[in-house]
Amino acid sequence: MKNELTLQLIDTHAGGDVSRIVTGGVDPLPGATVRQQMEYLRDDADGLRKLLLEEPYGAPEMSVDLIVPPSDSRAETGYIIMEVMGYPIYSGSNTICTATAVLESGLVPKREGHQHFLLESPAGLVQIDARVENGVVEAITCGGLPSYIDTYRAAIHVPGLGDITYSVAYSGGFYALVDARDLGFHLTLDEERDLARCAGAIVEAIQAERGFSHYTLGDVGPLPFLHFMGPVDQVADDFYRSRSATYVHPGVICRSTTGTGTSARLALMHHEGGIRPGDKLETVSLRESGFIGEFLGVEQAGADGHDVVRNTITGKGHVLARSEIVVNCDDPMVECAGLHHILTSRHG
Known part of the structure; x- marks a missing residue:
């Protein structure tokens, strides 16, 4: 039996910008707010960002959004944005992708017509207005900072x-x-x-x-x-x-x-x-x-x-893939330093 590190992903894009939504595989992060959880990732666990934006798993042109528990009870979920430049506190395309992913995955129940809910970004609460037609998320309107x-x-x-x-x-x-x-x-x-x-x-x-x-x-x-x-x-x-x-x-x-x-x-x-x-x-x-x-x-x-x-x-978000990736720390192209303390292991 071996310990296997895995991550559950929903790959999406909005306007062509690909956002990888991490829905599972990461342990709860310390921090009383989404902003504090983001700061912990930035300062103590930046390996997750590098893992998913560099070879062999990703490319610098992509973004990563990690789903985390919200600190504000009014929000459906929280999310942390990771890009090649670091950790922006807000992004419109990433918010559109995250909102689409939580609806299409069932993390937020999808309803026909217009529906409204809140997400919590490192910048604070974000109002989401979603338009759903024939079961498909056709448009997301989010508050700009x-x-x-x-x-x-x-x-x-x-x-x-x-x-x-x-x-x-x-x-x-x-x-x-x-x-x-x-x-x-x-x-x-x-x-x-x-x-x-x-x-x-x-x-x-x-x-x-x-x-x-x-x-x-x-x-x-x-x-x-x-x-x-x-x-x-x-x-x-x-x-x-x-x-x-x-x-x-x-x-x-x-x-x-x-x-x-x-x-x-x-x-x-x-x-x-x-x-x-x-x-x-x-x-x-x-x-x-x-x-x-x-x-x-x-x-x-x-x-x-x-x-x-x-x-x-x-804008409109599109789901590209639902997948689980295996983090193989024996692979010489994979850098696992700084990852084991935040990734959930399972016995394979």
Whole structure:
């Protein structure tokens, strides 16, 4: 008999971004809140993130969402987000995927029509509105984090690129926002590698020059995201559309436009006076997938009186696979250090 480490997964995607939802195989984590459980993983058990995002089990372009018990009794479940850059406290695409997975797996009973429930992320409670048609989850609308503009049209010199104009928004992480046309991009799929190289150089230059501080969270680490903005087209009185691409440092161009990237765009459009409450923006990715962000309104927050944008993000999640993976610690490609204390073993 041997001790076998296994994980139960539901692989999903929203807008092309693959999220692996871990539904079983991990022992209860210490921490009174989902945020504290996330901090424990980050500080004492980062091997789980690396295991599922690196060979032979995964790829850096994927994300991982671990289902954990909520600390707030109003939430159906909690979830912790893991990406190549670390542990973002919120993500729209990961929330859409997690909400879809808990419905399709029966962790949250699925009902025909519209249903509403709460999930608990490291950022706090998230309102989920699900639309179910003929037993299929057709759309998830989730609350975007309150978003604001930290920096508007600053300039930085980037080696090999010259002087770059950028803005910075907070929408669950700090995003550099740059005009794709100014950099010679049309935001088509054939530009993906060049977009990653360009974004990496800009992010590294910004990181070397300055840091950013949230008005309540304080220092949340170096800026990890960049969002390329295409032209904004008005397609109806209250509906806009823009090609977009989101970069995650180091080296990843997301397959979707990302929910937090879309929230960042709404914050910038409000800052520039371009939208009213009820207006919607559809961001369209290199792969022609999209998310729809709705601008709900604005409120003042923080000692400096930031204009904070309230918003929602809508998208569709798709189930790709339901599986159980075996963590083989005898495999030279598998690093099990820091895993045994959180993975449940069973006798095989």
